[in-house]
Amino acid sequence: MNKNQQITGNYLASLWSFFASIRLTVVVLLSLAALSIIGTLIPQNESPAQYFNAFGPFLYRVMEILDIFDMYRSWWFQSLIILLVVNILVCSIDRLQTTGKIIFDRNPKFNLDNYRRRKSRQDFRSRMDPETCKTTFHQRLSRQFGYCRVESVRQGYAITAEKGRWTRLGVYGVHFSIVVLLIGALVGSMTGFEGYVNIPEGEATDTIHLRFSGLPFKLPFAIRCEDFDVQFYKTGAPREFRSKLVLLEGGQPVLNKDVIVNDPIRYKGINIFQSSYGKLDGDNPAAAPPKEFELTFKSAASGMIYSIKAGLNQTIEVPEGLGTFVVDGFKPAAQFQGMAIGPALTGTLTPPQGKPQSVVLPLKFPKFDAMRRGTVIIAVVHAENPQHSRYYTGLQVTRDPGVGLVYFGFVLMILGCMVTFFMAHQQVVVEIQPHGKGVSVMVSGRANRNKVGMQNDLERLAHKLAEMAREGKE
Amino acid sequence: MHYNTLILSVVTFIYGLAAVLYLFSWVFHKEAPGKLATWVTLLACIGNAAGIALRWYESYQLGGGYGHAPLSNIYESLTFFSLTIGVLYLGIERRYGNRVIGVFALPLAFFALAYASFGTNDQIQPLIPALKSNWLIAHVISCFIGYAAFAVGSGAGLLYLLKDKGTFNISTLGRRLLWVLSILIWVLAAGALLFIVYALFFHFQTKMSGLPGLSMVLAGLKPLAGLYIKIYRWVGLPLGAAFPNVFATFLVVCGVICALFYLDADSAVFKLLPELNIVDELTHQLIMFGFLLLTVGIITGSVWANSAWGRYWGWDPKETWSFITWLIYAALLHFRMMRGWRGKRIAVLSIVGFAAVLFTYFGVNLLPGLHSYGAMKG
Numbered sequence: 001m002n003k004n005q006q007i008t009g010n011y012l013a014s015l016w017s018f019f020a021s022i023r024l025t026v027v028v029l030l031s032l033a034a035l036s037i038i039g040t041l042i043p044q045n046e047s048p049a050q051y052f053n054a055f056g057p058f059l060y061r062v063m064e065i066l067d068i069f070d071m072y073r074s075w076w077f078q079s080l081i082i083l084l085v086v087n088i089l090v091c092s093i094d095r096l097q098t099t100g101k102i103i104f105d106r107n108p109k110f111n112l113d114n115y116r117r118r119k120s121r122q123d124f125r126s127r128m129d130p131e132t133c134k135t136t137f138h139q140r141l142s143r144q145f146g147y148c149r150v151e152s153v154r155q156g157y158a159i160t161a162e163k164g165r166w167t168r169l170g171v172y173g174v175h176f177s178i179v180v181l182l183i184g185a186l187v188g189s190m191t192g193f194e195g196y197v198n199i200p201e202g203e204a205t206d207t208i209h210l211r212f213s214g215l216p217f218k219l220p221f222a223i224r225c226e227d228f229d230v231q232f233y234k235t236g237a238p239r240e241f242r243s244k245l246v247l248l249e250g251g252q253p254v255l256n257k258d259v260i261v262n263d264p265i266r267y268k269g270i271n272i273f274q275s276s277y278g279k280l281d282g283d284n285p286a287a288a289p290p291k292e293f294e295l296t297f298k299s300a301a302s303g304m305i306y307s308i309k310a311g312l313n314q315t316i317e318v319p320e321g322l323g324t325f326v327v328d329g330f331k332p333a334a335q336f337q338g339m340a341i342g343p344a345l346t347g348t349l350t351p352p353q354g355k356p357q358s359v360v361l362p363l364k365f366p367k368f369d370a371m372r373r374g375t376v377i378i379a380v381v382h383a384e385n386p387q388h389s390r391y392y393t394g395l396q397v398t399r400d401p402g403v404g405l406v407y408f409g410f411v412l413m414i415l416g417c418m419v420t421f422f423m424a425h426q427q428v429v430v431e432i433q434p435h436g437k438g439v440s441v442m443v444s445g446r447a448n449r450n451k452v453g454m455q456n457d458l459e460r461l462a463h464k465l466a467e468m469a470r471e472g473k474e
Numbered sequence: 475m476h477y478n479t480l481i482l483s484v485v486t487f488i489y490g491l492a493a494v495l496y497l498f499s500w501v502f503h504k505e506a507p508g509k510l511a512t513w514v515t516l517l518a519c520i521g522n523a524a525g526i527a528l529r530w531y532e533s534y535q536l537g538g539g540y541g542h543a544p545l546s547n548i549y550e551s552l553t554f555f556s557l558t559i560g561v562l563y564l565g566i567e568r569r570y571g572n573r574v575i576g577v578f579a580l581p582l583a584f585f586a587l588a589y590a591s592f593g594t595n596d597q598i599q600p601l602i603p604a605l606k607s608n609w610l611i612a613h614v615i616s617c618f619i620g621y622a623a624f625a626v627g628s629g630a631g632l633l634y635l636l637k638d639k640g641t642f643n644i645s646t647l648g649r650r651l652l653w654v655l656s657i658l659i660w661v662l663a664a665g666a667l668l669f670i671v672y673a674l675f676f677h678f679q680t681k682m683s684g685l686p687g688l689s690m691v692l693a694g695l696k697p698l699a700g701l702y703i704k705i706y707r708w709v710g711l712p713l714g715a716a717f718p719n720v721f722a723t724f725l726v727v728c729g730v731i732c733a734l735f736y737l738d739a740d741s742a743v744f745k746l747l748p749e750l751n752i753v754d755e756l757t758h759q760l761i762m763f764g765f766l767l768l769t770v771g772i773i774t775g776s777v778w779a780n781s782a783w784g785r786y787w788g789w790d791p792k793e794t795w796s797f798i799t800w801l802i803y804a805a806l807l808h809f810r811m812m813r814g815w816r817g818k819r820i821a822v823l824s825i826v827g828f829a830a831v832l833f834t835y836f837g838v839n840l841l842p843g844l845h846s847y848g849a850m851k852g
């Protein structure tokens with residue numbers, strides 16, 4: 001019976017020390033790092049058909065079983081994370097007791113011999129008498145250190161002081177922040193959702209589609225897009241897109257706000273983000289040719305680019321005397337050597353000498369004409385469509401009650417790291433012994449981390465004390 | 475015509491000069507070039523900062539909503555990266571009073587800027603809507619200061635390996651082979667470096683034609699650079715604009731290492747290296763500093779993603795790789811607490827960690843089906 005207990009005890013103890021070991025930590029951290037690579041090599045959450053085509057039936061089955069296509073949510077990846085959490089918790093509990101003893105110790109012990117033996121000790125002498133010296137130094141040290149005390153040692157005194165005990169808690173802050181973060185993520189994934197919806201201008205909806213599953217999801221309110229507007233830079237890249245949204249509850253407007261990228265609506269725990277936009281007719285171009293268009297002509301000889309506005313069947317003088325150009329047609333879905341190139345203008349270029357050439361100018365590929373290798377490269381920069389095209393706004397709609405916890409974890413992690421990395425628990429001993437008519441002083445100390453910093457602090461302290469002793473004497 | 479790119483091109487040469495001076499001072503035990511190198515580095519940092527500030531100003535001069543803090547594309551982040559390396563290194567030099575680390579740190583600043591100058595698009599581009607966020611600025615700044623700390627940390631790690639006697643237990647034959655190898659590598663590296671210098675001057679000329687003397691320098695360099703190009707074509711190596719940079723960095727590092735391995739462990743060159751425990755401490759300090767900034771960088775990036783797309787983490791490859799880097803450094807910090815794991819192994823890990831940083835920054839774009847830096851997600 002007794003023996004049995006002992007064995008169980010041993011067994012538990014070794015299990016405990018397994019979960020408390022740093023060896024396990026590095027193994028888990030490096031395994032997480034190594035396994036995370038997989039998901040960056042194999043794009044995640046694509047459609048099964050794409051994977052099937054890419055890997056063939058056998059590999060597809062194997063990878064499917066191992067959840068490789070959604071690995072960051074797979075049981076094995078999540079188990080590793082849980083193992084990390086257990087490791088952190090057990091390790092913290094294991095050490096907290098020792099740390100607690102150090103932090104709450106009323107009478108910390110200073111082993112003077114240890115301090116005397118340190119290589120980093122600083123020594124100086126002074127003519128001051130031991131008593132004054134003791135009081136001056138004690139005053140000085142208690143200003144800088146939270147704990148400070150004087151004891152008699154041999155014929156003199158030792159002042160012991162320390163500060164920054166609490167900084168030993170910093171590392172617990174870092175570790176705990178990881179647990180907080182993961183709980184936040186768990187709360188988010190269990191009670192939140194993430195979806196998207198496209199709403200045409202002037203229309204309203206209360207149903208979005210969930211990410212990954214694509215299932216419809218009903219919101220507690222409807223979103224109406226009053227207006228959508230997009231501005232462009234000179235380069236043609238979008239500069240800003242903005243949707244005028246109204247939230248409706250039971251048909252009644254409850255909130256009216258413009259959303260732009262990086263400035264979402266937050267209402268009743270649900271966030272609405274501007275994420276994309278598009279034209280309602282999408283890639284199907286209007287059958288009618290554009291009324292007016294702007295062309296650029298780039299001279300191959302000089303490299304100069306000229307921009308000219310024109311209409312259909314209007315003859316254009318090409319600059320630098322390179323001939324004339326007429327746009328004589330529009331193809332809504334043009335083909336070039338069997339390739340679909342979308343809507344395009346067709347035209348005829350007549351050089352000053354030589355035969356007229358026919359030229360195709362796809363609206364979507366402004367560099368297309370460079371392939372012709374002519375004396376002038378023509379591109380369409382802007383084609384006015386007769387109808388005003390209608391836009392839809394693409395919104396991302398999310399709810400994540402865990403975000404607060406996650407952000408708390410973020411703050412805790414940063415603060416914890418700062419405390420751990422740049423602060424330390426410092427202990428200092430100043431020993432004053434009578435020496436001839438004055439005293440000889442030793443300044444020594446140690447810190448639980450950042451030894452170089454401690455060394456500098458000690459030198460500074462010794463310097464300061466020596467100065468005080470000199471001034472006090474005069 | 476933008477003067478910022480011109481200034482930053484000039485600064486590239488100044489960093490290069492400083493690197494050469496540091497190397498010279500170390501190998502030939504001369505104090506004077508080392509002192510000069512410090513001043514040259516300071517000059518380079520000032521020029522670098524001025525270039526960045528000017529770019530900021532010029533982006534607003536362009537009008538049309540182009541104005542933004544210059545931290546939004548590869549070119550801009552690399553110029554910031556080299557500035558951080560320079561400043562960080564000067565800080566360390568002051569604190570530790572040793573110039574040898576400059577031999578490893580300054581080439582990184584040089585190559586980062588050289589790569590930026592002619593491996594990437596240096597035009598001022600307007601910001602797409604998703605990039606207009608103060609969180610993004612905080613994200614880029616802290617990530618790159620962190621990366622710079624890791625870069626210098628890996629340099630310190632390398633130093634450690636060089637200084638550590640155990641590393642040099644090789645036979646005479648091995649030593650001779652290394653000697654031959656290092657000569658070979660240096661010949662190749664010299665070619666690549668020459669090509670970089672040529673390309674930079676060329677870049678210079680297109681930026682500011684008619685600079686007196688420049689065409690002469692170019693004419694002088696051209697046959698040599700042409701020879702280099704011929705050899706590389708012949709061997710069948712790729713010759714994209716960015717390639718010689720990456721390649722030369724690699725070669726120079728290999729070359730220095732091989733050359734040093736050839737030396738005896740108690741050769742005078744190693745005497746100048748700081749003490750092992752100081753290098754170890756320095757590596758640790760740099761990695762802690764870098765880890766904090768990488769953490770802040772990932773967190774601010776995450777807050778940015780949450781304000782732009784409504785999710786703070788999406789396992790996007792770039793995110794995942796920064797997470798991998800973070801894990802490697804976290805593991806490294808814990809390795810130090812295990813018995814027998816200080817020193818050499820940490821030095822090796824600091825180099826592995828920096829390789830992960832490089833991959834996060836440059837390699838992710840090579841992965842299948844991804845968006846490039848700052849592309850619109852979601």
Ligand code: HEM
Nearest residue numbers: 020021022025084087088091171174175178420804807811
């Ligand atoms: C992702 C997970 C983790 C992170 C980011 C992390 C972070 C840190 C950091 C930043 C430090 C300070 C390092 C230094 O002083 O140089 C530290 C120290 C430490 N960590 Fe972790 N840690 C993690 C997981 C763990 C786990 C699972 C354990 C459990 C064994 C653990 C045990 C320790 C210990 C014992 C220390 C030393 C504390 C001291 O200096 O007194 N860590 N950790």
